[in-house]
Amino acid sequence: MILINTIKQAKKVLDSFRINNKTIGFVPTMGALHQGHIALIKTCKKTTDICICSIFINPTQFNNKTDFEKYPVTIEQDIDLLEAAGCDILFLPTVKEMYPANSPKWHYQLGYVEKILEGKYRPGHFQGVCQIVDKLLSIVMPHILFIGQKDYQQCMVIKKLVQIKQYDVHIEIVPTIRQKNGLALSSRNMRLTLAEKKNATNIHKTLLYVKQHLKPGNIKELKKSATLLLNTKGFKTDYVEIADAATLKPINKWDGKKPLVALIAAYLHEVRLIDNMLLTPGA
Secondary structure, rough: OEEOHHHHHHHHHHHHHHHHHOOEEEEOOOOOOOHHHHHHOOOOOHOOEEEEEOOOOOHHOOHHHHHHOOOOOOHHHHHHHHHHHHOOOOOOHHHHHHHHOOOOOOOOOOOHHOOOOHHHOOHHHHHHHHHHHHHHHHHOOOOOEEEHHHHHHHHHHHHHHHHHHHOOOEEEOOOOOOOOOOEOHHHHHHHHOHHHHHHHHHHHHHHHHHHHHHOOOOOOHHHHHHHHHOOOOEEEEEEEEEEOOOOOOOOOOOOOOOOOOEEEEHHHHHEEEEEEEEEEHHH
C-alpha cells in the first residue's frame, strides 16, 4: 500500500494510473476504521482497478469542539486494516495540508436537505462535510466514490455537492454493516462501554418497531411511540423521523406506496449515535 501525505504527491501518483486507463475508486474516511469501512474498501476493490482511501478528521464538520477532541484516533490499527483489505493507496494529509492559511471557504447551496434532521441539530455540519469532500474529489478525481448508507442524509448531501460542482463521478452507496445484535458499526461505538453497546442495540430495535408497525394513513403516533421507546431506555432522543426516501422530506401521512426511510439520532450519555432503515412497501 502506498502511503501519501501531500496533495502534490497524490495527484502525481493517481495521474500515473489514470494515464494507463486504470479506474480509480475512492473511500473517504475519518479513520477509527471498522468492518463497515472495510466493506467499502472490498466493494471498491471488486469494482475498480485502484482503491484509494483517505483518513482525515475534518475539523470543519464538528460543531461541537468536545466531540472533535474526543473523536478516536487509531492510525496504526487503521493502516493494518487497510493493508489486510488490499487497499492500494492511503492518503493521510495534515490539517495544514488540507486547510492552508488563507484558503477560501465556500458556501454550498444545498437547499432543504441541509436544514433538517442532522442539519437542524448540527448547524454548519454539512457545509463542513462539503468543504472537505469537495477538496478530496478535486484531488483524487475518482471514477467511483464509495460511501456508507449509515450516514443516509450525508449521502444525499454529497449527491447534491457532486451535482452542484458537476463532478464526473459515480456514487456507490454501500449498505450499513451491523453486528449480529443489530448495532450499526460506527467509529463512535469505541467511546461506549460494554453495557452501553448492549443498550445501543435499542436503536436498531426501534427501527424494526417502526418497520413492523408502519401502516398507510397517519403515522405521527408511530413516531411518538418510537421516540418514547428510546427515551425509556435511557436515550436522549434528538429525533425519530420517517421521511420520503428520495427527498428526505418528513412524512406524516403515508399512501402505502411511497418508499420511506426511518432515521434516528439519539444520545447515549455523551455519545451521539445515528442509524436508519429503508422502508420499502411490500418488503
